[in-house]
Amino acid sequence: MARVGFIGLGNMGGGMAANLAKAGHDVRAFDLSAEALDRAEKNGCKRAGSAAEAVTGAEAVVTMLPAGKHVRDVYETSVIGTAPTTAILMDCSTIDVGTAREEIAKAQAQGYAMVDAPVSGGIAAAEGGTLTFMVGGTEEAFGRARDYLDLMGKAVIHAGAPGAGQAAKICNNMLLGASMIATCETFVLAQKLGLDPQTFFDISSQASGQCWSMTSYCPVPGVGPTTPADRGYEGGFAAALMLKDLRLAMEAAQSVDSYTPMGAHAEELYTRFAEKLGGAGKDFSGIIKMIDDSWTAPDDPEKA
Structure with a gap:
């Protein structure tokens, strides 16, 4: 199984990270909330001290953040250049299309494969692994991301090019x-x-x-x-x-x-x-x- 860096353990992210851990992945989780980190540990994840620590050595990175500004900050300060370029990057936040396209372009320029993969289904679906993922990115990136998204959702649909998921x-x-x-x-x-x-x-x-x-x-x-x-x-x-x-x-x-x-x-x-x-x-x-x-x-x- 793979090492997964997971950043953002709120109402949605917490359940998603737990399902990856339940599937046997080595999930290194980070959130600014100590309470959220405690829940993640109880659900089989390993606590990381920072976003950068969570993605170090990761084979896959998943982010679930509040808004575009948070996605931009996390990827540009903690993910790109820290995670191995072999890692597949998946942003599951719901943000503006422009930011999604910009961050994927920046990641690709540094040799990464990345998708935008926002979700539908709510908290119960996040906990139950029955989310719907709408994925934007190249066919190659979608294929790699799907191995992980399938463990968190009932439907994983390739919407099109970068930004199409958003x-x-x-x-x-x-x-x-x-x-x-x-x-x-x-x-x-x-x-x-x-x-x-x-x-x-x-x-x-x-x-x-x-x-x-x-x-x-x-x-x-x-x-x-x-x-x-x-x-x-x-x-x-x-x-x-x-x-x-x-x-x-x-x-x-x-x-x-x-x-x-x-x-x-x-x-x-x-x-x-x-x-x-x-x-x-x-x-x-x-x-x-x-x-x-x-x-x-x-x-x-x-x-x-």
Whole structure:
């Protein structure tokens, strides 16, 4: 098995690193959080004292970081020039397309193979090894990265050239954000028109209005599969992260002069929910509370 340097052990990275260790890899993990490092050790990883120490002698490097500036800093100060040029570099962060392309180009110029490989699926999928990876990079780099990504996900898809993984991720999440808002609006309207939420779910989930936001991640407590709505909108995918992805999508749209009115409105609404109404730490489906503060549903923990 290979030595893997893993940098970034937050809600997503921690589970991903644990799955690599579970598969038998020698995972050298680093994070600025001592608590995150403690969890990684308990899950079979070895603690590294710095990002540079984590990648020294590595055959593969995985990073899962908050934003483009962090990716740039880690790769330019700790990875490129420290990790062996034979290592395959995989950045699984969700960042802007431009930074992803720039960092891959810099890595390639120094003799490395690198991919951008953002994920979809959330914390439970990270822990369960059932993430979806959208991968940008050369065919050769994708082939090498897949050996490791397969251990952390159920689907590993080559999206195209460097940066294509990030492009796929932000387009997917723009669609997700807009569809969740539409789903929330629809359930509020259905209830005000006298429809029972479960009855409406039973109808629409088998009709032309069905979408993932309804059938797999319903924002109504007690309706459909168990979701963060059943836990007071705690856990899951934070509204602040959805807002981050929507802003990345809007930046990308502006850079290529693409008309995205629904995406722009979704960004506006999540800005209000996350930054003005204190919903940043709530699951993104909690925006249903902003759409109608008087809305209620059976067994709603915030209305009981």
